[in-house]
Amino acid sequence: MIKNKTFLAGLALSALFAGQAAAADKLTLYCSAQEDWCQVMATGFEEATGIKVSMTRKSSGETFAQIKAEASNPKGDVWWGGTGDPHLQAAEEGLTEPYESGMRGELNGWAISQAESAGNKTIGIYSGALGYGYNEDILKANNLPVPACWKDLLKPEYKGHVQMANPNSSGTAYTTLATIVQLFGEDEGFEFMKGLHKNINQYTKSGSAPIKAAARGENTIGIVFMHDAVKQAVSGFPIKVVAPCEGTGYEIGSMSIIKDGRNPESAKKFYDWALSADVQSRALEVKAFQVPSNQGAKTSPKAPDLASIKLIDYDFKTYGSSDERKRLLKKWDDEVKSLPQ
Numbered sequence: 001m002i003k004n005k006t007f008l009a010g011l012a013l014s015a016l017f018a019g020q021a022a023a024a025d026k027l028t029l030y031c032s033a034q035e036d037w038c039q040v041m042a043t044g045f046e047e048a049t050g051i052k053v054s055m056t057r058k059s060s061g062e063t064f065a066q067i068k069a070e071a072s073n074p075k076g077d078v079w080w081g082g083t084g085d086p087h088l089q090a091a092e093e094g095l096t097e098p099y100e101s102g103m104r105g106e107l108n109g110w111a112i113s114q115a116e117s118a119g120n121k122t123i124g125i126y127s128g129a130l131g132y133g134y135n136e137d138i139l140k141a142n143n144l145p146v147p148a149c150w151k152d153l154l155k156p157e158y159k160g161h162v163q164m165a166n167p168n169s170s171g172t173a174y175t176t177l178a179t180i181v182q183l184f185g186e187d188e189g190f191e192f193m194k195g196l197h198k199n200i201n202q203y204t205k206s207g208s209a210p211i212k213a214a215a216r217g218e219n220t221i222g223i224v225f226m227h228d229a230v231k232q233a234v235s236g237f238p239i240k241v242v243a244p245c246e247g248t249g250y251e252i253g254s255m256s257i258i259k260d261g262r263n264p265e266s267a268k269k270f271y272d273w274a275l276s277a278d279v280q281s282r283a284l285e286v287k288a289f290q291v292p293s294n295q296g297a298k299t300s301p302k303a304p305d306l307a308s309i310k311l312i313d314y315d316f317k318t319y320g321s322s323d324e325r326k327r328l329l330k331k332w333d334d335e336v337k338s339l340p341q
Helices: 002-023 035-049 060-069 084-092 109-116 136-141 171-184 186-199 209-215 226-234 264-274 277-286 322-337
Strands: 026-031 052-057 078-080 123-135 162-165 200-204 221-225 239-242 250-258
Touching: 026 035, 026 060, 026 264, 035 052, 035 264, 035 277, 060 084, 060 171, 078 264, 084 171, 084 250, 084 322, 109 123, 109 250, 123 136, 123 171, 123 209, 123 226, 123 277, 162 171, 162 186, 162 209, 171 186, 171 221, 171 250, 171 322, 186 200, 186 322, 200 209, 209 221, 209 226, 209 239, 221 226, 226 239, 250 264, 264 277
Parallel strands: 026 052, 026 078, 162 200, 162 221
Antiparallel strands: 078 250, 123 221, 123 239, 123 250
C-alpha cells in the first residue's frame, strides 16, 4: 500500500513538472495596438522562439479592465501596446511586475523615463502625437472649412461630422481628455469637451475607429493619434492629417508583465525580444507610423515628425494615476456624455 502511495505521489510530481515545462513554452499576450501589428508580434515571437502564443486584441481601457478583473487569477502574461496611462495605472495598482531588461541601453530616454516613473513595471515601446484627420472629399462635398486647431472643431457647421472614442474604453480618447484639460485648464477644458459633444456623431469603443470610418467615407473628422491618420492616408484614402495649432499631447505606448502570470519566463523573453531594433522595425510592415523606442529601429519618412509638432509637457505621472483617471472619467460621464446632442 505504501509503495502504491509512493508510486502515485511520484506520478503526481512528474505530472506537475511536465505541466510546468509545457507552461514555459506558452505565452498569453494581451495586445492593445492595431490588429495587424498585434498579429505580427504574436506570429513573429512564435517563429523566433517556438513558444506558442495566444493573443487577444482589445483597446487599452478594455485590457486594463480585464487585467484588473482577473487580478485574483491572472490569465495573461504580457500586455503589449496601447497608451501608457493605463499601464501606469496598472503599475500603481500592483497589477504588473517590475522587470529590467538587458535591452534598456538601446532605448530612447523617454522610454526609460516611463519605466522609472512606474518602478520599472512598464516601459515605453513607441511614441506618437495626438491630433486628428479629416476626409478631404467629404469636407469639400459639404462645403466645410478646413480645420487647423482644436477649437475649430467646436464650430456649429461641424455638427454630426466629428467622431472620437469613449475615454472609458479607449486610451486614445483618455489621452485626448487629459490633453484638453492640460492645454486649456480644467474648467475651460470641460467647456471645450461639452462644446465638442454637440458635434460628435458617435463615441466609438476603439481609439483608431474614428479615422477608419473617415477613410471609408462614413465620417468626416476623426480625433486620433496622428500616426493612425497617416496610415489611412498612405493606404490611398483622402485623409489629411492635422497637428492642432494650440499644441497637443502625446502617448508613450507601453509594455508590462502581468503580475503572477502563468508563464513568467516566456513573458521576460517576449519583453526582451519586443524591445529589439529588428522587431520594432517590423512596425513598417503593417504601416504603423509610431516613433519606436529602440534608437536603432527603422522609421518611415512618412511618420509624423515629433520635433516639428507643438507638444505640451504632458504630465504622465498625474494623468497616469488611478485616482485622477477615475475622477476625470466620472466628471466626463456626468458633465459631458450625459448631455443631449
